[in-house]
Amino acid sequence: MNECSDKINNIVILGGGLAGLSASYHCGAPVYEAADHYGGIAASDRVDGFLFDRGIHVLQTQNHKLVDLLTELGVDFAIRERHAHIFAHNRYTAFPFQINSTGLPLAKRFHCVWHYLQRDKNPPPTNYHEWMYKTIGKGFADTFLIPYSIKFWGVHPREMTYEWTGNKVPKSSTRQVLRGAVFSRNTKVGSNAIFRYPNGQHGYGALAKVLSDQVRDRLYLDYRASQIDVAEQKIIFENGKEVSYRVLLNTIPLPELARITRGMPAEITGAISKLRTNSILVVNLGINRPNLTDKHWIHFPEHDISFFRISFPHNFSPDMAPPGTSSVSAEVSYSLDNPPDREAITERVIADLKRTRVLKADDKIIARSTYDIRYGYCIYDEHRRASLPLIKDWLKSVNIVPGGRYGLWTYFWSDEAIMSGKKAANQAQKHLAKLQT
Ligand SMILES: Cc1cc2nc3c(=O)[nH]c(=O)nc-3n(C[C@H](O)[C@H](O)[C@H](O)COP(=O)(O)OP(=O)(O)OC[C@H]3O[C@@H](n4cnc5c(N)ncnc54)[C@H](O)[C@@H]3O)c2cc1C
The missing domain is CATH 3.50.50.60 (FAD/NAD(P)-binding domain)
Structure with a gap:
């Protein structure tokens, strides 16, 4: 040191x-x-032979110069085609939902598409909630994005501004929405439709590792x-x-x-004290069964399921889990006023994984850990x-x-x-x- x-x-x-x-x-x-250890939120942790990132991490960038630099410094990137889904109404739908709605009941699908076609009639947005109505229509917003946002951000989208949405919320064309309501094509749009993930023994932490190697003599x-x-x-x-x-x-x-x-x-401390963020407890599990799923991650908008998202590290890189096993990383959002009991949340996550058919009743959990992200996603609002x-x-x-x-x-x-x-x-x-x- x-x-x-x-x-x-x-x-x-x-x-x-x-x-x-x-x-x-x-x-x-x-x-x-x-x-x-270096790397902050982008570090990875080893738990009983498994490697877990601190919540899902994939490289979803169009910055080729940066990819070239990281590669030159030693990151060995694999390129992956996204397999992401949403679980709602007791079924799995491909992500993003607005162009993959065939899994929805017919009346719901019609409602979503009809409002999508009417979306231009909404007034110019003044907050994230209105932005959703204007961009994907009331139907898709009420069915998926609003419940998901409340669960994820911990605040109603009406309290949020929307200048951050640019490359963060996938955009789609009317043709894709209409086609996705009739045929299940699993069309891939959005900045992470194709993503990169490091091969090797460091998980996503490989990015921080190669940078830290360069500054080793001045890292305290x-x-x-x-x-x-x-x-x-x-x-x-x-x-x-x-x-x-x-x-x-x-x-x-x-x-x-x-x-x-x-x-x-005092004016500055006061301003900083009102900045808001969500907080996330990550529950990591190693499972004694190979090929748990071929999905990379799944979003869960419904409020009676504890996690808002789960990911499967063993599908990002085979180095993330020992041979013959799989791994799941569940992200649970919480508010700082109500910090979670890690043991109780872990048990609830396991029960919910069984309820959503991710785990089978006889699957054995052979590794487990939690990671607390106090500062998760910074909330964009008028105060900020x-x-x-x-x-x-x-x-x-x-x-x-x-x-x-x-x-x-x-x-x-x-x-x-x-x-x-x-x-x-x-x-x-x-x-x-x-x-x-
Ligand atoms: C759940 C989650 C999922 C994400 N998924 C993705 C993804 O899929 N793809 C992607 O590209 N990005 C993703 N990100 C974003 C990515 O992790 C961050 O953009 C990036 O890691 C931020 O790096 P940073 O250095 O700005 O902050 P940090 O990583 O937070 O670094 C700040 C550092 O400051 C240190 N520190 C704090 N207090 C002190 C102190 N008093 N003295 C000294 N040091 C201190 C901390 O220990 C930490 O190491 C995700 C983030 C989260 C939270």
């Missing part, structure tokens, strides 16, 4: 997830990470920042060490930054929209450059988090140059 020295660093990076590692790769600054693990003094430009860590900086590149979640920063005005510019302005005034999914409070996929680290590194270098003139 690296030991930090007392010298003043020009740029210091906080957080060794993909954004922080990428920032260090691009600007050469040291990275301080709280955990004893087990360095949890416990205090930041913006006047002194100094970080104190839980292990008693201190570092000084001229520019701090922050990728740790904004609420954590607010909690440990001395000298943050109004507050982020104020927060960023103040950070800049005290020489802090934000980056990454939670430092910028965004819906970044991993490729976007890596690019955000690069962008923040560039901004930090420019900021430093200005300070020095």
Whole structure:
């Protein structure tokens, strides 16, 4: 493990997830990470011979330069064709639902398609709920996307804005919707119709591994920042060490930054305290049966099933599970006011997997673990929209450059988090140059 020295660093990076590692790769600054492992949410964990990611992770990017860079650094990507489904009305329908509705009862299908054809009559949207009505129509929205969103985000889509939907919610044409209501073609649209996943012994964690290999000499693990003094430009860590900086590149979640920063005005701490996120408990199970399914993942919009999504790591790469076994990773959304009992949730997940016919009654669970994602998906709402510019302005005034999914409070996929680290590194270098003139 690296030991930090007392010298003043020009740029210091906080957080060794993909954004922080990428920032260090691009600007050469040291990275301080709280955990004893790098990679943050994009790391993978080994459990009794199985490998599990921290919730489903696949690379769904059109950024070929980034794919080339990661490949050059050592990631061996396999290309996979998505097999994703939705379980509702006690049956499986191919994803995305609006172009694969043949599985729905006839009256429901007619209702969904009729409203889809009427969707242009809806007024211009002012929130995510209205955006759904305008984009896929009331029928598909009420049947799938609204219940799924409430379960996933933990808030009603009426409370959310929709500027994040761009590449995150699959789009479809009228022809695909009509055809999908008559023939079950399992048409593939959306940015993850074809995706990449690393071969080898590191799971999705391979992305963080190759970046960390490049910055090994300046990566400090087990360095949890416990205090930041913006006047002194100094970080104190839980292990008693201190570092000084001229520019701090922050990728740790904004609420954590607010909690440990001395000298943050009440207006800014107040704004950060109102930023919202969902939280996710991931329940990982190793099963004693091969070929549990050929699907990659399944969405569950109905509220009486505990998880909103399950994925099957053994179908991403054969290295994820020992020969003759399969694995399931179930994601359960929860609110911070009501933290889950891990044991009880695990038992409920197992019961629901049997109820939805994913597991058979005599399947044996030979490995199990849970992973708690306190900051899951950042919620886009009017407060976020109004507050982020104020927060960023103040950070800049005290020489802090934000980056990454939670430092910028965004819906970044991993490729976007890596690019955000690069962008923040560039901004930090420019900021430093200005300070020095
Ligand atoms: C459930 C889930 C599923 C996802 N699925 C996909 C997917 O399929 N495809 C995809 O491309 N992306 C996916 N993502 C997004 C992807 O994981 C993120 O965009 C990316 O990992 C974010 O990296 P980051 O470095 O910005 O943040 P993080 O990974 O959160 O890194 C921040 C780091 O800061 C550290 N830290 C926190 N506090 C301190 C402190 N006080 N001192 C020092 N260090 C600290 C943390 O330990 C962490 O390592 C998913 C995300 C989630 C939550």
